[in-house]
Amino acid sequence: MEAISQVTGRAIPYGARNVDTDIIIPARWLKTITREGLGKGAFESVRAQPGNVFDDPAFAGAPILLAGDNFGCGSSREHAAWAMLDLGIRALIAPSFSDIFSGNAVKNGILPIVLPQTAIDRLMEVAREGHAIDIDLETQTVTTPFQDRFAFDIDPFRKTCLMGGLDEIALTLERRDAIASFESRRATAQGWLATGTREYGETP
Known part of the structure; x- marks a missing residue:
């Protein structure tokens, strides 16, 4: 998988809570035998709504997603992480994640960051105003152009894997x-x- 140490760019101000994996990638997309193309089905039900943030040109190619509490709950489908990656997401910031989804994200090179809701609210403001957010995995910080600085914790083993681009096969090798x-x-x-x-x- 691709190594990750820093992610900088616009963030999608989604913010919804209890987003399950069926919302991230509906079951009908699970018939595919390849990871490529799943981004087309990512958040399909949300994107069916007029004015949704995922189809807003202002956030096209944004590498960061801001979400609400309990993101990635529901079934354990790894396709959810694949769809996020195919959508161009390299980092997720939320108050909490489903354990299985969080593990799948890391194994596919996506950085899940846990921050308190107050920090998420501030980052949502910055994102809506069109400003970039910077994530530094080495220093474990999220910063904005307005001197906001939020520190986050991450399991040392997960950090090593992400920064080294090490999935389970690479670790075995x-x-x-x-x-x-x-x-x-x-x-x-x-x-x-x-x-x-x-x-x-x-x-x-």
């Missing part, structure tokens, strides 16, 4: 030498496992 060494020793000591056969009386 970092241990390739240890894995190869283990497999070599196992093949020598238990060669019968590779062939699936064992001589009568031979102990495992």
Whole structure:
């Protein structure tokens, strides 16, 4: 996945609470066998409403989404994170997230940031006024051009994965030498496992 250390740009001032994964990406879009193109179905029911923020040209290409409490609740579909990424979202800011959604977001290179509602309200104001927001993962801060500065916490392991662009496959490959060494020793000591056969009386 693509590494992330800093996200700067306009933020979509969505702000809705209890947004479940079916709102993020409706079930009918889950039939796809690829991640590409899911952005077209992202927030489909919301975008069906006139004047919605997702289709506002002012927020086209915005890499940050501001949301309300309990974002990403509902089913555990990873498609929700894929759809957000295909929409161009690299960071989410909300008072709280569903645990499963938050994990899926990180594994796909999206930074979920938890801030209090008062901070979200202020960022919503800045976003509506058309100003950019800056997120620095290294210093764990969200800042605005008006000297607003909000610090956020993040699990150290998640931070390492995001900044290093490490998904589960990449993390496994970092241990390739240890894995190869283990497999070599196992093949020598238990060669019968590779062939699936064992001589009568031979102990495992």
